[in-house]
Amino acid sequence: MAVRVLVASRNAKKLKELRRILDEAGVAGIDLVGLADVPPYEEAPETGATFEENAIAKARDGAVATGLPCVADDSGIEVDALNGMPGVLSARWSGRHGDDAANNALLLGQLGDVPDERRGAAFVSTCALVLPDGTTTVVRGEWRGTIAREPAGDGGFGYDPLFLPEGGTGSAAELTPAEKDAVSHRGRALTQLIPALAALA
Structure with a gap:
């Protein structure tokens, strides 16, 4: 019988991504469910100072509320010239949560006079797995690149149109989902899980 594992997300893309990674690794016997598949519970606000704190808090809430092993991730972009910001504030950098266009426009404005050689950045994903007994596993994946001067591509989400991965030929928004899984910060973190x-299982 398959073990049910909660992914503390309503993002169907995240569930699909973890399913693909489990399939590729040949892991069977795990039935992944999202927040839409379990009774609603009180979710603590993301107030951690680090990706790790936020991921652990989300996974712990899910495990305690449902009695299921729970995976949660917190991710964002760290820009070298901004001393690692937006970081945990990535999704609400412009002041409105999840407004990708406004977040991207603000980031471009802040980097307006920064020369190309100082536009380094990394997408970071921290994933936590918390079991009902409190056992916690935390992993971190990073994807290095630079910030472009204008957006390109219409795939992906968030800062993907501005992110030029190291060794690539275009932006993260120009990659196919499979290409992105193979190299992305979340793909790297989930593989470690x-x-x-x-x-x-």
Whole structure:
């Protein structure tokens, strides 16, 4: 019988991504469910100072509320010239949560006079797996690149149109989902979680 594992997200893309990574790793016996598949529960606001704190808090809330092992991630972009900001504030950098266009416009404005060689950045994803007994596994994936001078591509979401991955030829928004999984920060973090998830199955 499959072990149910909660992914503390309403983002169907995140569920699909983890399913693909489990399939590619040959891990069977895990039934991934999202927040839409379990009774609603009180979710703590994301007030952590780090991606790690936010991911652990989300996963712990999910495990306690449902009695299921719970995976949660917190991710964002760290820009070298901004001392690692927006960081945990990535989704609400412009003041409105999830307004990708406004967030991108603000970031471009802040980097207006920054020369190309100082436009380094990294997408960061921290994933936490919390079991009902409180056992916690935390992993971190990073994807280095630079910030472009204008957006390109219409795939992906968030800062993808501005992010030029190291060694790539275009923006993250110009990659196919499979290409992005293979190299992205979340793909790298989730791959590190595979042994802990496989142990549950």
